[in-house]
Amino acid sequence: MTIEFDAAVFTSPGAPLTIEKVSLPSTPPPGDVLVRLEATGLCHSDLHVLVGEWEVPSPMILGHEGSGIVESVGDGVTTLAVGDHVVLSWTPSCRRCRYCITGRPVLCDMVSRHSANHLSFDGRSRITRGDGGDVLSFAGLGTFGQYAMVPESAAIPIRADAPFETSALIGCAVTTGVGAAVNTARVRPSDIVLVIGCGGVGLNAIQGARLVGARRIIAADISDEKLEQARVFGATDVINSAGANLADSIARLTDGRGVDVAIEAIGLPQTIEAAYGVLARGGTAVVAGQVADGMKISIDPFVMSDQELSLIGSNYGSSNPAADFPLLVEHYLHDRLDLDSLVTRVIDLADINAGFEEMKRGIGIRSVIRY
Ligand SMILES: NC(=O)c1ccc[n+]([C@@H]2O[C@H](COP(=O)([O-])OP(=O)(O)OC[C@H]3O[C@@H](n4cnc5c(N)ncnc54)[C@H](O)[C@@H]3O)[C@@H](O)[C@H]2O)c1
Ligand SMILES: [Zn+2]
Ligand SMILES: [Zn+2]
Numbered sequence: 001m002t003i004e005f006d007a008a009v010f011t012s013p014g015a016p017l018t019i020e021k022v023s024l025p026s027t028p029p030p031g032d033v034l035v036r037l038e039a040t041g042l043c044h045s046d047l048h049v050l051v052g053e054w055e056v057p058s059p060m061i062l063g064h065e066g067s068g069i070v071e072s073v074g075d076g077v078t079t080l081a082v083g084d085h086v087v088l089s090w091t092p093s094c095r096r097c098r099y100c101i102t103g104r105p106v107l108c109d110m111v112s113r114h115s116a117n118h119l120s121f122d123g124r125s126r127i128t129r130g131d132g133g134d135v136l137s138f139a140g141l142g143t144f145g146q147y148a149m150v151p152e153s154a155a156i157p158i159r160a161d162a163p164f165e166t167s168a169l170i171g172c173a174v175t176t177g178v179g180a181a182v183n184t185a186r187v188r189p190s191d192i193v194l195v196i197g198c199g200g201v202g203l204n205a206i207q208g209a210r211l212v213g214a215r216r217i218i219a220a221d222i223s224d225e226k227l228e229q230a231r232v233f234g235a236t237d238v239i240n241s242a243g244a245n246l247a248d249s250i251a252r253l254t255d256g257r258g259v260d261v262a263i264e265a266i267g268l269p270q271t272i273e274a275a276y277g278v279l280a281r282g283g284t285a286v287v288a289g290q291v292a293d294g295m296k297i298s299i300d301p302f303v304m305s306d307q308e309l310s311l312i313g314s315n316y317g318s319s320n321p322a323a324d325f326p327l328l329v330e331h332y333l334h335d336r337l338d339l340d341s342l343v344t345r346v347i348d349l350a351d352i353n354a355g356f357e358e359m360k361r362g363i364g365i366r367s368v369i370r371y
Pocket of ligand 1: 316
């Protein structure tokens with residue numbers, strides 16, 4: 001028995017996604033669960049693929065920020081039951097490798113071997129096209145189709161009273177941004193925090209810094225609309241860096257000291273260097289944005305040692321999805337995180353290419369597909 005459904009398939013860089021019929025088996029193999037997606041957000045990481053900044057094999061169903069309902073479970077699945085509401089994680093965990101057992105599941109061996117190559121944990125794909133050929137699923141999820149067959153640990157159960165549109169965003173932007181501030185940078189109440197880039201990830205870094213009580217949160221972007229949003233999410237100061245020298249603005253705002261934490265949430269070498277360049281002594285720059293393939297940065301290592309600066313990468317907000325997704329849902333339901341304002345448009349799968357066009361032009365925060 002197979003399930004047939006519509007999915008947005010990536011075939012080549014620069015070409016629009018094509019909506020086509022694909023299928024997968026209705027019975028999950030051992031260890032897998034079949035999830036019926038309810039909602040999925042459009043993330044800039046999908047756009048990196050679409051425009052060819054990241055080279056990936058094709059055909060592939062993109063999308064990695066999704067929520068849904070467990071439709072069926074394979075043999076050996078113990079943590080999920082049919083009907084559970086879940087948020088999908090693009091870093092499932094094998095629960096056995098040295099990263100998983102030491103509390104860093106986003107670095108799991110199986111993820112780097114398989115999910116990062118857009119495959120299931122057995123190194124295969126689950127979905128086929130009309131012509132019978134295999135279709136890959138982005139990060140092993142492929143949420144731009146209504147069904148996904150994923151390892152048990154990729155479907156994180158959450159409270160059933162959380163709305164799907166906002167929960168979907170916990171699958172990427174919220175966890176990545178909040179986690180970059182809370183887990184990677186370990187922002188403290190005494191810190192002055194800078195966030196460069198106020199899209200889906202950056203606005204969540206801002207509200208992550210607010211959640212832990214940072215004394216000042218400075219937001220930088222080239223769009224006044226995004227900077228207005230930044231204030232809604234907790235920025236105390238905003239800088240339009242299109243018309244200003246960022247380093248001068250930060251010097252002015254901090255009496256020449258610089259910031260304790262700078263989070264880059266765009267994915268450009270020049271803004272990563274800028275984040276590092278405005279640190280106060282002892283400060284930490286977090287690279288959450290992801291650059292196009294092959295880009296490099298340049299920093300001064302003497303200053304790094306002399307001033308004890310840190311430059312640190314952040315993958316999925318250094319999170320532990322199994323623990324953090326339900327926690328982020330709680331913060332949302334108790335009004336400590338604003339996920340409602342992140343959803344600027346609810347669209348149909350058929351409108352996905354228009355959604356990415358808007359992202360390219362910097363319009364809105366997140367478009368969310370509701371199935
Ligand atoms: N580290 C991770 O685990 C992880 C997870 C998800 C996404 N990402 C990456 O994070 C980045 C941001 O994703 P997003 O979905 O928030 O993107 P987005 O398109 O929603 O937001 C990008 C923001 O950057 C701003 N911007 C663009 N150029 C700028 C410049 N030169 N100076 C200042 N601001 C500028 C835009 O106006 C926009 O507000 C992407 O590179 C994405 O791939 C990383
Ligand atoms: Zn993403
Ligand atoms: Zn592991």
